[in-house]
Amino acid sequence: MDATTAPHRIPPQMPQYGEANHVFELMQNMLEQLLIHQPKDPIPFMIDHLQRDNDYVPKIIILGPPASGKTTIAMWLAKHLSTNLLSVESLIAKEYSPLAADARMHYQKFKMVPNMLLIRLMQERLKEEDCIRRGWILDGIPETREQALTIQTLGISPRHVIALSAPDTVLIERNLGKRIDPQTGEIYHTTFDWPPESEIQNRLMMPAGISEGETARKLLEYHRNIVRILPSYPKILKVINADQPCVDVFYQALTYVQTSHRSNAPFTPRVLLCGPVGSGKSLQAALLAQKYGLINVCCGQLLKEAVADKSKYGEMIQPFFEKETAVPDNIVMKVLKQRLDQQDCVERGWVLHGFPRDLDQAHVMDSLGYKPNRRLWETLPCASIFCLP
Numbered sequence: 001m002d003a004t005t006a007p008h009r010i011p012p013q014m015p016q017y018g019e020a021n022h023v024f025e026l027m028q029n030m031l032e033q034l035l036i037h038q039p040k041d042p043i044p045f046m047i048d049h050l051q052r053d054n055d056y057v058p059k060i061i062i063l064g065p066p067a068s069g070k071t072t073i074a075m076w077l078a079k080h081l082s083t084n085l086l087s088v089e090s091l092i093a094k095e096y097s098p099l100a101a102d103a104r105m106h107y108q109k110f111k112m113v114p115n116m117l118l119i120r121l122m123q124e125r126l127k128e129e130d131c132i133r134r135g136w137i138l139d140g141i142p143e144t145r146e147q148a149l150t151i152q153t154l155g156i157s158p159r160h161v162i163a164l165s166a167p168d169t170v171l172i173e174r175n176l177g178k179r180i181d182p183q184t185g186e187i188y189h190t191t192f193d194w195p196p197e198s199e200i201q202n203r204l205m206m207p208a209g210i211s212e213g214e215t216a217r218k219l220l221e222y223h224r225n226i227v228r229i230l231p232s233y234p235k236i237l238k239v240i241n242a243d244q245p246c247v248d249v250f251y252q253a254l255t256y257v258q259t260s261h262r263s264n265a266p267f268t269p270r271v272l273l274c275g276p277v278g279s280g281k282s283l284q285a286a287l288l289a290q291k292y293g294l295i296n297v298c299c300g301q302l303l304k305e306a307v308a309d310k311s312k313y314g315e316m317i318q319p320f321f322e323k324e325t326a327v328p329d330n331i332v333m334k335v336l337k338q339r340l341d342q343q344d345c346v347e348r349g350w351v352l353h354g355f356p357r358d359l360d361q362a363h364v365m366d367s368l369g370y371k372p373n374r375r376l377w378e379t380l381p382c383a384s385i386f387c388l389p
């Protein structure tokens, strides 16, 4: 077969390098921003995007009906993730911003901020260094589908969207107990979250707009809009039940925003199955190989085949088999390397079991660049192992 028709050998280090350094996602994010912003000269834009290196900072939207705990959860997340919290109130309160002054005037007159003014105010804030470097959380924004679509068109892409939900009756009742600390802006509740310090208790204020009628009106407005907003975020949305203790809502939200979504990057599974003898590694390896088209690599089987084939390594292994002593790690690794570097393992991925059996072997495997991207540990009570047939 001449060189032009021979299969193109992809060195295993290439896909592994791409996975380890998220090269595909890096390029995908940059391409997205290029197509959204369509700069006259793409090169400086791409250089600036790559130097910013902020693809993985928090970019979170928290939505929910009144009294669902959006602000409470958003504040706790912002503190935990050291990121910036943006809400309508915080945006219009911004000093030295003509846009904010204009928005304040609207808000004082009409109790609302026009869509485009709010979006421009948000855009202005998101361009600031701290939001670029440390990311952001939008609390209760977007409020309408028009805002959601405009935000997307401007290239403001959240990585995670959380929608809190709870029965209206619960929220109307809950909102009656809302209290705010005028000094810190912290939110409390007369029943669910009362501060221990009497000094804080004494200065808490009842915010406006928490009466049953007001909350019911806001709920109607929210339900009318939210059904048109959520379809804008099909793959990054998580709905969390807010009718449970705040702390539980917070930890579900935190767990979600700390997960990364499946990317479209090409992915070659390299699965490592560990566990005591009899824990089912061989069986699970065979099932995984069959289901996902992986190569089933059993280390013990490889050594036996090398001896049976009387290969170069087989002759080295034979004496250890005859003396029933452990085959030296360097010989085992050579046999394993020969197998894992074969085209089928590189292209389809593998599920390895029976190696490594100890830390030294794990270090040798890692040092040679064989890094599994899925690790499964099978455990079994000792008693069960001795009962195996």
Ligand SMILES: Nc1ncnc2c1ncn2[C@@H]1O[C@H](COP(=O)(O)OP(=O)(O)OP(=O)(O)O)[C@@H](O)[C@H]1O
Pocket (backbone or CB within 6 Å): 064, 065, 066, 067, 068, 069, 070, 071, 072, 073, 140, 174, 175, 177, 178, 179, 187, 188, 189, 190, 192, 193, 242, 243, 244, 245, 246, 247, 249
């Ligand atoms: N899971 C919860 N369980 C009980 N009380 C909660 C919970 N989450 C928030 N609260 C309380 O409900 C009240 C409203 O919370 P918060 O202001 O965070 O809600 P919100 O969704 O931001 O409301 P709004 O949209 O009206 O500002 C506060 O007193 C808060 O302490």
Ligand SMILES: Nc1nc2c(ncn2[C@H]2C[C@H](O)[C@@H](COP(=O)(O)OP(=O)(O)O)O2)c(=O)[nH]1
Pocket (backbone or CB within 6 Å): 275, 276, 277, 278, 279, 280, 281, 282, 283, 284, 388, 389
């Ligand atoms: N009950 C039960 N038995 C199992 C399970 N997985 C494997 N086995 C059986 C099949 C074999 O007879 C025995 C050892 O399985 P194995 O896959 O060879 O274990 P391992 O030594 O490769 O880890 O246990 C399992 O999940 N449940």
